[in-house]
Amino acid sequence: MPLSPVPAGSPSASEAPAIACRELRKVYGGAEPVVALAGVDLDVSSGEFLGVLGPSGGGKSTLLHLLGGIDRATSGTVSVGGREVGGLSERELTLYRRRDVGMVFQFFNLLPHLTVRENVELPRLLDGRPDASSRATDLLGRVGLVHRAAAHPYELSGGEMQRVAIARALVTGARLLLADEPTGNLDTRNGEQVLGLLDEIRRERGVTLILATHSHAAAGRADRRVEIRDGRLMAS
């Protein structure tokens, strides 16, 4: 069942986030501090599909973590939809992650002891919404996995798991979708399917999609590509 482009209860496409990063730095402390991001400036338009290309350890995941509000920058600013993410309180940051961002990971990160349906429902449930079940059904239909709703993640193939993860990322009606090496753990065919699905959904829903990958082919699907290496952004 296809989704409507703008789900009920979500901001309209015109309110979709425009992202602006300024002088974004992230340094991990320790005996030898590691500079993961060394002053990144980046703008992403609303509804854009941005490919962030780079080798392992280049800073792709760190950038996505800062954009997704699961880590805080050492310095610099991240603005999403006009909101300064770094300035959010802990509670506001939790709500930001819950409502405004959907994340897809390389290793799927599904909860093994919950069923497929429960995994998808979870973020909506965390938000206390009563429609978690119907939305999960819609999204599972969209990713073609309604028939596996009662299965546990360990009963699925890698491609199926990633499709569940995509459904989960979308269940709250997030306008920003961050995909961190979503094909890194999949074979070529499944990888292609997942990328295709992400792009389709992006178009259907008008969400902003940022894909971090080390694959030129994957990044090639994006509207625009940037490359990140040693924590610095360079034109691609």
Add this chain to the structure above:
Amino acid sequence: MLAFRLVVRALVTGPARRHPLRLVLPVAGVAIGVAAIAAIHHANRSVTDSFRDAAASVAGRSDFTVTGPVGVPLEALRAFSFLWEVGSFAPAVTGIVVLQDGTGEAADLLGVDIAGDGAVRSWELVAPADRASLVRLAGRDTVFVSETFARRHGLQPGSPMRVVAGGVPRTLTVGGLLRFSGVARAAGADLVITDLTTAQRILGKPGRADRVDVVLRPGADRDSVRRTLVSRLPPGLRIEAPDRSAASADRMVRAFRFNLNALGSLTLLVGVFLIANAVSISVLRRRPEIATLKAVGASRTLIFAVFLIEGAAIGLAGTALGEAGGVFLARAALRAIGGTISNIYLPTARIAGGSFASPALLAAVVGFGAALLATVIPAAEATRVPPSPAMRAGSVEAVRGTRLVPRALAAAGALALAAAASLLPPLDGFPFFGFSGVGLVVAALALAAPLFVRAAARGSGGPLRRLLGAPGPLGAGFFGGALARNGIAVTALAMALGMTLAMIVTVASIRETVRVWVETTLRSDLWVKAAAGKSSGIVGDLPEDVVAFLAAVPGVAAVDPFRARDADLDGRPYTLGSGDFRVVARIGGLPFVGGADPRTTADRARREGAALISEPFARRFGVSAGGRVTVATPGGPRSFPVAGVYRDYSNDRGTVMLDRELYLAIFGDRRVSSVAVLAGAGVDAAALRRAIGIAARGRYALSISTNRELRREVLRIFDRTFAVTRGLEGIAVAVAILGIANALLASAVERRRTFGLLRAIGASRQQIRGAVLVEAALTGLVATAAAAGAAAAFAYLLLAVINPQSFGWTVSLAIPVSTLAGAAALVLAAAILAGVFPGRLAAAVDPAAALAEE
């Protein structure tokens, strides 16, 4: 070897160094179990050793001892004269005196032939100094005490010593002090020695000795002497091993010690589950490493050995700590147990702390062995981890899940076996099959626990979601997701709580049964016995004339003298008692098994010269109403018909009661142990007590209780006996709660990435804390529900199988609902509290760091 070391480092020492806190709880679990076992065994061992030492000191060097149903008449010593050619013999009179110096302590009194006793027992007079003066000093009312005793009671040679002996106040004189060795060691130095004649007189045993100890010269033919002596002894007298009194005393406190042992073992069993839990968690947590190691060629044996080493290390550390703690716990346990024994069971028992070596060794072997045993199953589990699927989260639990059906079948089988075991009779008087039943119920619990966990997790997700929102199904998911770990935590808590609840029911049932029995049987207004100082029971006896004295006090309507003395049948001790059956025939009050009418039964027994036997006697010796019982009498063994079996909860050895007239005619023993007094119509019991006290002043030293006081005293003694068991139950439950904290803590650590992910997709800290608390609450709830079922099984086995087989008592079921509910609620609250810290730990996970770990 290097490979082995590397594997050990990868799986055991490395993680232990990185997360030493994870080892704290399992080590603490073993330590508490070992400490409890060591302390209880030490206390029990000390009790046995003290009884044996006391008996051995009195028995001296004797090869055997001659006794009789009412002692050995001195004229019977003529039969011993042939012994002078092969050795010697010495008569002794034993009894108890209660000191009137403000301490209220009881001491054993030993009356011997001072001049001739040296052949049997060792003496060493230290004040005055030479042995010869002992004989010179010995005289009427002169006693000898050990230096230790004299110091404690402020005595010296020549001091007067005021005591109550045989219910009469006496003033004795200290003739000399003995070194604390030989016979003076008996009863932990609380022994007063006097000459035979004085002892006979003040204890009311004229012309008799309680025992004659025989010592043979080296080389004498022991068997031949024994045979000759047997042939010459008058009827009724018998030869026995010198230390038999120790066995007898030991048996008296058997029920009490048995209780302690059972609960000490329970604590260790809970500790075993904690270890199993810890190692199981290790295996689950390290399955990627195990898979990797197997992928690079580590054998199953190697993996098994490594986890066994971990279990051994936990066992070793826990045992070492437990032994150290056991030393301190042992002191407290010995104080409590020794105090209970001397206050309730044996007034002159002085329990000295014995060597700690044997209890320490036993606790170490049991603790370490249990640790290894607990490790075997999870270690075997580790060997089955396949390299590739193990990398996928949940796979091990999924594999376990497929074994739930055989588990359910095995649990049902264990329960069926337990039911079958409950039907079997005791083995040599020991309820072996009853205890096997308890073990089988524990096994069924352990087998079924994962099923309970799975069912609860599946069934609670929906309702919890409606009730609590997202944390509900999340917590239920966590709970069901760790089947093995939570299964073990549930088992440990259910076992400890189940046994505690069962003990609450058992103790309440026995207490209620005793209370009702006391209400029914205690019909007299006053109960009179010899002044007992600070002891609770009967200490010494009263002269016969006290009966007439009491009957003559104005206001007394009737008196019922009661006599109880130790006897044995086929080497097994019991109590031989006598009372006035006419009183029972008139006022009833003695409940009979099978509902026989006490009045007619007592009347018939009196008329037909029959005996009444107590229920424990009937069970122990397999005698019932209509049968016959053989009693050793001064005239030789004599058989009596049994008119009825009455309920008796005052001792578990069993009692044979004869009507006083018949008893006096056969035994000639006219002294009484206690006297029940019935007040005349309209006479106030308290006033009558005062009147008796005034009339007895200077003549008798009596302890007089009113009916109400006596009832209260019986229940006070009962509660005190079980006070130690309450402490042990508390320890077992505390250890099990540690198990829950351990499992949840392990979850918090293991699910770091999950919590990170949850934070990443928008879960608040509060929601994660909530989910962990839901898991804790589900653990507590499922354990409590399982405990309720287990408690019913345990209580049935304790009340209907173990108790009747051990003590011979029929106990009516009493269920103290509020106490049970309170205990369960307390444990449930503690289980939820156990989730607070792991919940905080889980909520504090940094999502970026946790996700970066992939």
